[in-house]
Amino acid sequence: MARPDQASSRGSRRTFGQWLETWVEWHAQALLSSLGKLLRQPMGSALTIIVIGLGLALPGALHLVLVNAEQVTENIGRSVQLSVFLAPGTEASQAKALQQRLEDRNDVLEAKLVSPEEGLEDFRSVEGFAEALSALEDNPLPWAITLRPTHGLDAPELTEALAAELREIEQVDLVQVDTDWVRRLASILDLLRRAIEGAALALGIGVVAVAGNTIRLDINARRDEIEVVKLVGGSDAYVRRPFLYGGFWYGLGGGLLAWLLLWGASWTLAGPVEILATDYGSAFRLLGPDALAATATLLGGPLLGWLGAWWSSSYHLRQIEPKP
Amino acid sequence: MILFDAVHKRYPGGREALVDVSFELARGEMSFLTGHSGAGKSTILKLVALLERPSRGRVVVNGTDVSTVRRRGVPAFRRQVGMVFQDHKLLSDRPVFDNVALPLAISGTPRRDLDKRVRAALDQVGLLGREQGFPQELSAGEQQRVGIARAIIARPPVLIADEPTGNLDPDLAMEVMSLFRRLNEVGVTVLVATHDIHLIDRLGTRRIHIEGGRMADGSDDGAS
Ligand SMILES: Nc1ncnc2c1ncn2[C@@H]1O[C@H](COP(=O)(O)OP(=O)(O)OP(=O)(O)O)[C@@H](O)[C@H]1O
Numbered sequence: 292m293a294r295p296d297q298a299s300s301r302g303s304r305r306t307f308g309q310w311l312e313t314w315v316e317w318h319a320q321a322l323l324s325s326l327g328k329l330l331r332q333p334m335g336s337a338l339t340i341i342v343i344g345l346g347l348a349l350p351g352a353l354h355l356v357l358v359n360a361e362q363v364t365e366n367i368g369r370s371v372q373l374s375v376f377l378a379p380g381t382e383a384s385q386a387k388a389l390q391q392r393l394e395d396r397n398d399v400l401e402a403k404l405v406s407p408e409e410g411l412e413d414f415r416s417v418e419g420f421a422e423a424l425s426a427l428e429d430n431p432l433p434w435a436i437t438l439r440p441t442h443g444l445d446a447p448e449l450t451e452a453l454a455a456e457l458r459e460i461e462q463v464d465l466v467q468v469d470t471d472w473v474r475r476l477a478s479i480l481d482l483l484r485r486a487i488e489g490a491a492l493a494l495g496i497g498v499v500a501v502a503g504n505t506i507r508l509d510i511n512a513r514r515d516e517i518e519v520v521k522l523v524g525g526s527d528a529y530v531r532r533p534f535l536y537g538g539f540w541y542g543l544g545g546g547l548l549a550w551l552l553l554w555g556a557s558w559t560l561a562g563p564v565e566i567l568a569t570d571y572g573s574a575f576r577l578l579g580p581d582a583l584a585a586t587a588t589l590l591g592g593p594l595l596g597w598l599g600a601w602w603s604s605s606y607h608l609r610q611i612e613p614k615p
Numbered sequence: 616m617i618l619f620d621a622v623h624k625r626y627p628g629g630r631e632a633l634v635d636v637s638f639e640l641a642r643g644e645m646s647f648l649t650g651h652s653g654a655g656k657s658t659i660l661k662l663v664a665l666l667e668r669p670s671r672g673r674v675v676v677n678g679t680d681v682s683t684v685r686r687r688g689v690p691a692f693r694r695q696v697g698m699v700f701q702d703h704k705l706l707s708d709r710p711v712f713d714n715v716a717l718p719l720a721i722s723g724t725p726r727r728d729l730d731k732r733v734r735a736a737l738d739q740v741g742l743l744g745r746e747q748g749f750p751q752e753l754s755a756g757e758q759q760r761v762g763i764a765r766a767i768i769a770r771p772p773v774l775i776a777d778e779p780t781g782n783l784d785p786d787l788a789m790e791v792m793s794l795f796r797r798l799n800e801v802g803v804t805v806l807v808a809t810h811d812i813h814l815i816d817r818l819g820t821r822r823i824h825i826e827g828g829r830m831a832d833g834s835d836d837g838a839s
Pocket residue numbers: 626627629631632650651652653654655656657658659701
């Protein structure tokens with residue numbers, strides 16, 4: 292048996308590399324053994340992982356709804372269109388001149404003249420209108436000009452100003468700006484975005500609490516063991532390590548489950564959505580979990596689990612003192 | 616190495632377990648701690664391992680006054696004191712190997728050294744080959760010896776033992792005491808609480824006798 296002072300001086304002579312190697316060894320050991328403990332009580336672990344998984348999947352699903360809804364509005368187009376109807380009885384030459392004038396404006400990208408006949412044709416091509424129109428003797432449609440301004444949906448005040456200016460023109464009877472519903476959709480999406488942020492925050496706190504509570508139960512179940520480890524001089528960090536890794540595993544399990552749920556849901560819905568979109572003549576395709584959703588679940592899960600374990604263990608481990 | 620200076624200990628709600636206890640154990644010294652049941656032997660050992668704190672007086676272990684050790688410093692303090700507990704305090708769901716290796720795991724000893732050192736420690740208590748067994752599969756005496764192996768494996772400068780031979784037959788008890796003597800000979804300070812008067816007489820080591828929480832007159836007769 293070596294003298295004790297020899298033992299301690301040998302300890303201090305360890306190089307940083309050896310120290311790091313030992314550190315990694317013991318952490319890897321703690322990481323794996325905490326996974327082993329988890330797997331040895333599959334029922335309890337599964338329940339925690341399911342709750343965490345659902346907690347992570349819900350904001351993820353809302354996020355997917357948002358992403359897809361945004362894609363829909365993008366498909367509708369970023370451009371604004373104004374329909375300018377001229378007063379009945381306006382001459383073709385006058386309409387042509389006005390169209391030219393409008394097209395020369397800086398804030399107008401394109402101005403297209405639509406004759407009453409063209410307008411009528413457009414209507415005819417719409418199912419159900421043809422018969423109604425054939426009952427008419429005269430063409431009731433005026434000359435019209437469709438305008439595309441240089442600015443987009445994001446500058447509604449410019450569109451309004453342009454519309455107001457157009458209304459002042461003598462020959463103009465009616466100006467229609469059909470952007471209201473797009474604006475409404477945009478504000479609904481904005482609301483949804485805020486709701487998701489709120490839900491993500493609330494559910495994130497929930498995930499931390501669930502992980503923390505499970506770790507509390509684990510700590511209680513291993514009270515005797517913790518006492519013994521403290522008796523022989525285990526530091527707080529050492530005693531806490533397996534529980535932190537436990538929280539990490541719960542979170543990772545929950546994150547994987549959440550990702551699978553999101554992926555499964557979009558995979559199941561992709562087919563029906565495609566059929567529906569094709570019926571409406573749209574090229575819209577459902578988007579699956581994006582990078583953000585994947586990162587949030589697969590990284591956020593373990594992070595929140597770790598956090599819950601940290602929070603729970605700092606409180607509960609302190610209360611266990613060896614009482615021999 | 617171990618200094619008790621006018622130490623009093625009163626447990627919460629209880630009467631005084633220790634009254635004005637003073638003694639000193641030099642580095643590399645060994646002593647027995649004797650006295651009737653309830654005399655305060657375990658209490659003295661708990662004060663050395665900082666499992667309890669003195670109500671009054673000074674306890675100094677390995678140069679450290681325990682009153683200067685804050686909560687965060689307790690684990691490091693305890694690592695320099697190997698302790699054999701009256702009720703073993705083993706981890707029942709871990710094999711003997713893990714139990715004995717625990718102090719090394721705590722101090723971050725390279726894992727490749729573990730096997731050799733665990734076997735060496737078990738060899739010293741006569742349990743070589745029992746690494747894979749679980750504590751419940753061992754007799755009380757064997758469990759006690761696993762506890763001793765755990766207490767000595769990290770080679771602490773101070774070793775305290777509470778009734779380490781309580782469940783051992785005379786031959787094994789003698790062997791364990793000889794082991795403590797050998798450790799003491801290589802510089803470990805050893806304090807052993809025991810009822811086993813026969814053994815003490817045979818070993819002729821220094822003896823601190825406690826009666827009702829006080830040092831009994833003439834008990835501390837210095838080193839042998
Ligand atoms: N945790 C405690 N709380 C209150 N009183 C205690 C506590 N531990 C011990 N005591 C009391 O302190 C006194 C000394 O106890 P201690 O355990 O030190 O005796 P001992 O000499 O080790 O006895 P034994 O030989 O039976 O182990 C006893 O009167 C006991 O009742």
